[in-house]
Amino acid sequence: MASILRILPISFEQGLVYSLVAIGIVISFRILAFPDLTVDGSFPLGAAVAAKVIISGYAPIWGIVLAVAAGFCAGYATGFLNTRLKINSLLAGILIMTILYSVNLRIMGRSNIQLLTYHTLFTPMESLKISRFYLVIPFFFIVAYGLKILLDLFLHTDMGMAMRATGDNEQMIRSLGVNTDRMTLLGLGISNAFIALSGALVAQDQGFADVGMGIGTIVAGLAAIIIGETLVRAKTVRAFTLAAIVGSIVYKMIIAIGLRLGLAPTDLKMATGFMVILALGLPVLKKEKEGKLHLRGI
Amino acid sequence: MIRLDHITKVFNQGTADEKVAIDDLSLHIPSGDFVTVIGSNGAGKTTLLNLISGTYFPDNGAITIDGTDVTRIPEHKRAKYIGRVFQDPLIGTAASMSIEENLAMAEKRGQKRGLRWGVTKAKRERYREVLKRLELGLEDRLRDPVGLLSGGQRQTLTLLMVTLSIPKVLLLDEHTAALDPKTAHKVLQLSREMIENYRLTTIMVTHNMQQAIEYGNRMIMLHEGRVRFDVTGERKRNLTVDALVKSFGAVLKDETLLTAAQ
Ligand SMILES: Nc1ncnc2c1ncn2[C@@H]1O[C@H](COP(=O)(O)OP(=O)(O)O)[C@@H](O)[C@H]1O
Ligand SMILES: [Mg+2]
Numbered sequence: 001m002a003s004i005l006r007i008l009p010i011s012f013e014q015g016l017v018y019s020l021v022a023i024g025i026v027i028s029f030r031i032l033a034f035p036d037l038t039v040d041g042s043f044p045l046g047a048a049v050a051a052k053v054i055i056s057g058y059a060p061i062w063g064i065v066l067a068v069a070a071g072f073c074a075g076y077a078t079g080f081l082n083t084r085l086k087i088n089s090l091l092a093g094i095l096i097m098t099i100l101y102s103v104n105l106r107i108m109g110r111s112n113i114q115l116l117t118y119h120t121l122f123t124p125m126e127s128l129k130i131s132r133f134y135l136v137i138p139f140f141f142i143v144a145y146g147l148k149i150l151l152d153l154f155l156h157t158d159m160g161m162a163m164r165a166t167g168d169n170e171q172m173i174r175s176l177g178v179n180t181d182r183m184t185l186l187g188l189g190i191s192n193a194f195i196a197l198s199g200a201l202v203a204q205d206q207g208f209a210d211v212g213m214g215i216g217t218i219v220a221g222l223a224a225i226i227i228g229e230t231l232v233r234a235k236t237v238r239a240f241t242l243a244a245i246v247g248s249i250v251y252k253m254i255i256a257i258g259l260r261l262g263l264a265p266t267d268l269k270m271a272t273g274f275m276v277i278l279a280l281g282l283p284v285l286k287k288e289k290e291g292k293l294h295l296r297g298i
Numbered sequence: 299m300i301r302l303d304h305i306t307k308v309f310n311q312g313t314a315d316e317k318v319a320i321d322d323l324s325l326h327i328p329s330g331d332f333v334t335v336i337g338s339n340g341a342g343k344t345t346l347l348n349l350i351s352g353t354y355f356p357d358n359g360a361i362t363i364d365g366t367d368v369t370r371i372p373e374h375k376r377a378k379y380i381g382r383v384f385q386d387p388l389i390g391t392a393a394s395m396s397i398e399e400n401l402a403m404a405e406k407r408g409q410k411r412g413l414r415w416g417v418t419k420a421k422r423e424r425y426r427e428v429l430k431r432l433e434l435g436l437e438d439r440l441r442d443p444v445g446l447l448s449g450g451q452r453q454t455l456t457l458l459m460v461t462l463s464i465p466k467v468l469l470l471d472e473h474t475a476a477l478d479p480k481t482a483h484k485v486l487q488l489s490r491e492m493i494e495n496y497r498l499t500t501i502m503v504t505h506n507m508q509q510a511i512e513y514g515n516r517m518i519m520l521h522e523g524r525v526r527f528d529v530t531g532e533r534k535r536n537l538t539v540d541a542l543v544k545s546f547g548a549v550l551k552d553e554t555l556l557t558a559a560q
Pocket of ligand 1: 318319337338339341342343344345346
């Protein structure tokens with residue numbers, strides 16, 4: 001029991017960093033109703049960009065800025081394939097995700113960059129020799145919660161409402177004069193900017209970027225938002241973004257506890273996959289009207 | 299106000315499912331006209347409205363609205379001219395968004411949408427006032443998602459949304475067909491009031507011949523993508539359902555139309 005308690009702060013911290021992924025998925029899956037699979041590529045993209053910038057000797061903050069920009073471009077590219085080239089939304093995401101694998105290798109120049117000996121965003125905090133609990137965790141909390149609030153605000157502006165309506169009722173909002181393609185492009189850009197930011201922070205926090213670190217990100221993120229929405233009973237936009245954060249933290253804790261109880265790390269992705277299948281499938285088996293996720297384009 | 303010149307629209311061109319929905323159709327609707335449109339199922343009524351709104355582009359011909367050639371202008375850029383109520387009550391509103399948010403989005407029809415707060419206090423108060431006039435009790439439910447409303451309430455709301463930003467052209471596509479008779483009547487009255495108050499150039503598709511005769515100053519009948527009958531003024535006022543059925547019974551095989559005639 002005591003050992004479980006000891007891992008909780010670590011999973012809390014991880015949950016906060018990864019909650020940016022979950023928030024990104026809320027934007028694509030929930031707000032835009034666009035099943036965007038770019039995630040598994042844009043997450044390591046953020047990590048790769050940040051790592052490359054840092055080992056090239058620039059300030060870590062530039063790594064963050066460029067990672068966010070790169071993530072935006074990745075989402076925009078998926079949106080472009082879907083809206084302009086009329087490629088199915090799932091396939092568009094898979095294509096960009098696959099392309100990003102090569103892009104990430106090119107950016108890093110190799111499959112793995114270690115950052116432990118470099119000056120990262122967290123080096124100043126860690127050098128203070130104060131428990132992570134009082135510095136790094138509040139930092140992640142402020143980043144995650146602050147961005148959540150900013151996103152909530154955006155989604156209640158004229159433009160943000162048009163974006164939500166694009167996912168809700170495309171025909172209606174187009175007849176009200178909104179270029180829904182542009183909303184999809186912008187939304188996917190923002191979504192993947194969040195996800196790449198998460199990748200950039202994770203790389204610096206754990207001390208390395210790896211080309212394979214994105215595998216399963218989308219499924220883990222979906223698991224997080226499903227857990228969060230169940231706990232928060234999310235109906236409004238603010239509740240959805242809150243659910244992403246809560247769900248992400250709880251998901252990481254469940255995983256940590258599972259590992260402690262003997263779940264093999266190699267079975268982690270399988271366990272997460274089954275979790276999502278269960279959450280999506282149970283309502284259908286119980287003959288509820290609608291599954292949990294409303295998807296567009298499939 | 300609206301001018302269609304030799305418009306043709308073919309769906310699934312070159313396949314076994316090829317369908318000429320609009321066939322070399324020309325139509326001029328002067329400003330302030332209230333045109334009712336009848337025609338059997340598949341006559342091309344909805345397609346006609348979709349071509350005017352820009353949902354589809356025609357294969358041939360030109361469309362002018364208020365002196366501007368809009369033939370190749372996408373739907374979202376035409377929106378500033380056009381208010382629309384669809385047949386399906388679910389299409390006119392965003393279900394997951396609140397009543398006030400739907401109203402605020404409609405108020406911005408055709409305008410630039412920036413980073414200003416969507417539903418301000420002032421707007422909310424104004425919406426409360428206009429909703430009161432509908433007498434549906436919606437003024438107390440401004441923050442409820444529209445998905446909780448009935449079809450009739452949603453259709454009434456869609457109509458109200460049109461009035462928040464007065465369009466040049468109003469397109470109504472069997473907008474009362476899915477409603478119960480009482481609600482249908484109310485929505486129809488509201489439409490008429492609105493059209494008269496703002497002198498809106500209107501095209502109203504209806505399945506009900508009596509309505510088509512009773513409303514508007516002009517009636518056209520579509521058949522197989524062409525205007526089969528076009529009547530205005532005195533002649534329209536003197537029309538009866540019986541006379542219509544007598545002349546066009548063979549063309550209007552449509553059951554609903556004929557039952558509406560009895
Ligand atoms: N998007 C579409 N794709 C293929 N065929 C269509 C489409 N829209 C309409 N049609 C066909 O065009 C014809 C006219 O349809 P429509 O304008 O909806 O008729 P109405 O509204 O008069 O009942 C019908 O035969 C219909 O099947
Ligand atoms: Mg129709």
